[in-house]
Amino acid sequence: MKRRTFLQGMMATGLAAQATPGFSQTPHTLREKAARMLMLGFIGDNTDTDGAQIVADHLRESRIGGVLFLRHNVRSREGVEGMTSLFSSISPNAWMAVDQEGGAVQRLSSDLGYTAIPRAFVVSEENTIEEARALYAAAAAEFRAAGFNLNLAPVADFQDDENGVIGRWGRGYGADGVRIADYAGAFIEAFEAAGAACSIKHFPGHGTSSGDSHYGFVDITQTWSEAELAPFERLIETDHAHLIMGGHLTHEGLDPAGDPVTFSTPILGDLLRWRMGYTGALITDDLDMGAIRENYDQRTAVIRSIQAGNDIVMMSNSAAPDPELPQRFADWVEEAVAAGELTEAQIDLSMARLDQLEGYVR
Secondary structure, three states, rough: OOOOOHHHHHHHOOOOOOOOOOOOOOOOHHHHHHHOOEOOOOOOOOOOOHHHHHHHHHHHOOOOOOEEHHHOOOOOOOHHHHHHHHHHHHHHEEEEEEOOEEOEEOOOOHHHHHOOOOOHHHHHHHHOOHHHHHHHHHHHHHHHHHHOEOOOOEOOOOOHHHHHOOOOHHOOOOHHHHHHHHHHHHHHHHHHHOOEEEEEEEOOOOOOOOOOOOOOEEEEEOOHHHHHHHHHHHHOOOOOOOOEEEEEEEOOOOOOOOOOOOHOHHHHHHHHHHHOOOOOOEEEOOOOOOOHHHOHHHHHHHHHHOOOOOEEEOOOOOOOOOOOOHHHHHHHHHHHHOOOOHHHHHHHHHHHHHHHHHHHHO
16 A cells, blocks of 8 residues: 555644634634534434424534434435535535445435435446446435535445445445445545545445444454455555545454544544555544444543544434534534643544545535
8 A cells, every 4th residue: 555644644634724614604613613623413303393493503503513304304305405505505515424325224215205226236237337436426406406515425344245334235345345335436426426426335345344433332353454455555545535434333453442433543544544555534423323322421522523524524413412512513613622631733623624525526
């Protein structure tokens, strides 16, 4: 693998002050910068629900940088599009994020009147790259028309039929790094051309694991191989990787402390940024997932995520909904900077990477 310096990569992002299209106003204070890093979920499936109104208020007050929609938020086409319309009318460029991979993981589903997207493995088996690009272009246009601008996809994990969370559902494009990257790249090109960012997942590879991080940490120490880095490396080298999501995975060979990837500087910093040369943005998987929620309090999870280099912190706020979570999030970041757990320079690097990400789709 090519070795590039992290500092050179950060120089390339350009730290000069820029407009921030994903936020309702340019953040100046530390509290405003912290708010831009939070992607918040909620309970509710239409604009009249309390959860949707709380999110609307947070957007109005610039307390969050984006909104996360999960399965329980997407019950009807009218409901979901009403919410994206409301939220975007308040903060026109805030991130509106949802999982829209295709197959089993397609929140805007055919049951609601959207066009079915084949699962990734079927796409790679039955379509050329050009055909896949056309298929994804149609999906991206529909995605944007529904009011979304951040797709929590594609999957760059290996397809292994024995795997219960990726392989079982055909979420992977195959088991060849080049093939995976080429189809994932076509996915990303189509969505970015339509004005939507994409989050590649789940670094450093979830496809050969034997567990599901929705329910607890998944130890990939014995099952993972370095070949699983190949799709991510190729996507980086071909300039398709602009946002990457780490998994709630542990690998004691890559991080002897046994920390999950979400909190791991050796994996996200030393491996992904230093060794693989990645200079783009990082997003956590949902910190409300069992792997994190059952082992860390929220403040610890947030601060450790940022310490490890994540730029967007995803919190579905669904396990124990807290209407004041964004205020607490900003408090935690301010306190961490005051205590020396974080520096404002780290936060400014995240602002630069988010500026860079938005530049690909605005």
